[in-house]
Amino acid sequence: MPPAPEKARILVVEDDAKIAQQICVQLRGEGFDVEHIADGNAARDVALDNLSLVILDLMLPGTYGMDLLKLYRERSDVPVLILSARQDTADKVRGLKLGADDYLTKPFWPEELSARVMARLRRPDIRESGDQIEVGPISLELTQREATLQGATLELTPSEFEILATLAKRAGNAMTKRKLVEQAIPNGNERSLDVHISRLRKKLGEHSALLETVWGVGFRLRTP
Amino acid sequence: MGLRLKTGLLVMVLLAPLVGLLLWIQGSTRAEAGAYAIAGEMRERFDEDWVARCESRPRFGRRRRRFHVYGEDFSPRVRSDLALVASLREQLEQGEETAWRRVGPGESQNGLEVVTRVAASGPCAYVGVRRRLPPPAPIWPILMVVMLAGLVAALASAPLVRRVRKLTKAIDEAGDSDALSQVDSSRDELGDLSRAFSRDRATLRGKVQEIAEQKQTLQTFLANTTHDVMTPLTALVGHLSSLRNLHDEDSRQEVQGAIEETEYMRSLLRNLGAAARLDGALDLVAEPVALEPLVERVVARFDALAKERGVEVNSAVDTGASLRADLTLLEQAIGNLVGNAIRYNRPGGHVALVVSVDGGQVEIRCADDGPGVSDADLARLGERRFRSKEARSRRPTGSGFGLSIVSDVCDRFGLTLRFAHSEGGGLTATITGP
Incomplete structure (x- = not known):
């Protein structure tokens, strides 16, 4: 689990004491600054500035969670993750329409909550400034079409550069072969893609493991 | 086939054995009636004068005779004549005035032989003739009557048919409503049927509604229970997850087992919830x-x-x-x-x-x-x-x-x-x- 981004503050609005405690302990353990409010009415007046994320239980006593969500949305654009113990889709759809960013259905494993929280707070692992992308030791100049590996220039064919750049733009995520061909080598096919990938790996040398084959999907440029 | 046509045909079919019986009775009495009618004619024709003439002058000339004459002792008056048939003779001996039997070529037997007494005694006491059986009465008037009866029955059933149709229409029109709009109020079987149907319908509808309500209650209960179980299960999952991180090798396997069971329960609960949703408990x-x-x-x-x-x-x-x-x-x-x-x-x-x-x-x-x-x-x-x-x-x-x-x-x-x-x-x- 990567460290929590710059001590993010998370507000947990949950009336069930046990679950609230578990969530708080877990998130604190992961390095977040966690504030907990059990009462819906008290949650109305909470200050939303400086909050990185709100975890909101939809089934709150007092002010119904949905009203709270509406209220928060009027005052701030802080990401809101709603918790629902209901199989009722209308609730979730309404929550999402009211501006909730994501939802989680009870019961959930702590890992699920972490994954959802991290997805909301994720700082990109890739640094993309203007036309430059950096993924670990790889650096790509999009305009000049120059690639360097740990500062040393990588001699790439135009196709190889496009494939690497396309993967780098979505580094950490797997891309299907079909999509990769479509976006990087429109005149090629999946077979020629495999050839380009194996050449790219050779050129990456000891870092060739960064260019992963993802079973059943395609390829992924791993983030460090 | 409509009810009217069926009624008409039914009446005709029911009349068929009756017609058969009539024809049979007619057939069996035709010969006897014919025989006595012939006997009557013979007694008029072979009167006393004829008997006197017969007794005195036994020959009747050469022209072909249409009758035979027998004596008191049943012997033929004319020697060349055949003897009287035994079955007729027996009848006469028992004291009958007239004896008869069916005769004819082959099996058809469409002829009659009638012997009757014309004199108390003497050589010309009996006279016998052979005649054709009178033709049977024609059958078509009977058939006409039968068909007419069928037609009358069909017409007579019209009001009943109308009422049945009305009842059917009322049932069709009632659709989902509780009772029939128009009930046949007559005090007869059709009226009873109509009333029974109306009563039954209301009962049945009540039952259906009851079952639908029960189903709804059950599904809502399932949805709510699923929801209620989710909250403690969330807590349980949290506890188990914490336990897993405690790195106690002895209990690790036990915790893993508990996690597996919990995961199974969770997926089962979610699927139960989904099933309830699919069955219409929730929109x-x-x-x-x-x-x-x-x-x-x-x-x-x-x-x-x-x-x-x-x-x-x-x-x-x-x-x-x-x-x-x-x-x-x-x-x-x-x-x-x-x-x-x-x-x-x-x-x-x-x-x-x-x-x-x-x-x-x-x-x-x-x-x-x-x-x-x-x-x-x-x-x-x-x-x-x-x-x-x-x-x-x-x-x-x-x-x-x-x-x-x-x-x-x-x-x-x-x-x-x-x-x-x-x-x-x-x-x-x-x-x-x-």
């Missing part, structure tokens, strides 16, 4: 569902299970992919596919969840490189309650139930579910939709 929502976050949620949900089983789960979603469906149900359906792909895999195995958009068509493909299923099982995968033999022999992870939910969800939202073998073994499930 379904058909809204565009963004597939990117949905796939993220599903993968995160199975992250712990996958790690524990040593199965790698990967996903890729085309940007902006969405499908019109019920969010909860679609997530449950895709979750069931991914869950099965992980559970029925082997350590070091892979699961790939790929969502791609091609034109307007969305394809959700869940593939694994596990042991897969046999060709026979492949064909039956979508069936409710199906679980392959191999899978059954392992832990009861409820995959049959899970797959039937997937197939029901697809049906409900017009999506197509297909199963195929993955390349190099394993199972690939594909959901496609507009």
Whole structure:
């Protein structure tokens, strides 16, 4: 689990004491600054500035969670993750329409909550400034079409550069072969893609493991 | 065939034996009646004068005679005549004035031989003649009467038929309403039928409503119970997860077992909830569902299970992919596919969840490189309650139930579910939709 981004503050609005405690302990353990409010009415007046994320239980006593969500949305654009113990889709759809960013259905494993929280707070692992992308030791100049590996220039064919750049733009995520061909080598096919990938790996040398084959999907440029 | 036609035909059919009986009686009495009529004529013709003449002058000339004369002792008056037939003679000996029998060429016997007494005694006491049987009475008037009776019956049944039709129309028109708008109020069997039907209908409707209410109550109960169980289960899952991180080797296996059971319970509960939704306990929502976050949620949900089983789960979603469906149900359906792909895999195995958009068509493909299923099982995968033999022999992870939910969800939202073998073994499930 990567460290929590710059001590993010998370507000947990949950009336069930046990679950609230578990969530708080877990998130604190992961390095977040966690504030907990059990009462819906008290949650109305909470200050939303400086909050990185709100975890909101939809089934709150007092002010119904949905009203709270509406209220928060009027005052701030802080990401809101709603918790629902209901199989009722209308609730979730309404929550999402009211501006909730994501939802989680009870019961959930702590890992699920972490994954959802991290997805909301994720700082990109890739640094993309203007036309430059950096993924670990790889650096790509999009305009000049120059690639360097740990500062040393990588001699790439135009196709190889496009494939690497396309993967780098979505580094950490797997891309299907079909999509990769479509976006990087429109005149090629999946077979020629495999050839380009194996050449790219050779050129990456000891870092060739960064260019992963993802079973059943395609390829992924791993983030460090 | 209408009721009227049937009534008419029925009357005719019922009359048929009666007609037969009449014809038979007529047939059997025709000969006797004819014989006595002939005897009467003979007594008028062979009067005393004729007898006197016969006694004095036994010959009757050469012209062909149409009668035979017998004496008191039944001997022929003319020697060349044949003797009187024994059966007739017996009748006369018993004191009958007239004796007769049927005669004729072959079997037809359409002739009569009649012998009657014309004198008290003497050689010319009896005279016998042979005549044709009078023709039978014609049969067509009887048939006419029968057909007429049928017609009358058909016409007479018209008011009854009208009432039955009215009752049928009232039942048809009643539709879903409680009782019949028009009830036949007559005090007869049709009126009784109409009233009984109306009563029955109200009772039945009450029963149906009662059952519908019971079903609704049960489904709401199921939905609520599922919800109520979710909260403590969330806490339980949290506790177990904390326990897992305590690194006590002795208890680790026990905790792992508890986690597995809890995970099973959780998936069962979610599927029960989904089943209740599908059965109409709650309103379904058909809204565009963004597939990117949905796939993220599903993968995160199975992250712990996958790690524990040593199965790698990967996903890729085309940007902006969405499908019109019920969010909860679609997530449950895709979750069931991914869950099965992980559970029925082997350590070091892979699961790939790929969502791609091609034109307007969305394809959700869940593939694994596990042991897969046999060709026979492949064909039956979508069936409710199906679980392959191999899978059954392992832990009861409820995959049959899970797959039937997937197939029901697809049906409900017009999506197509297909199963195929993955390349190099394993199972690939594909959901496609507009």
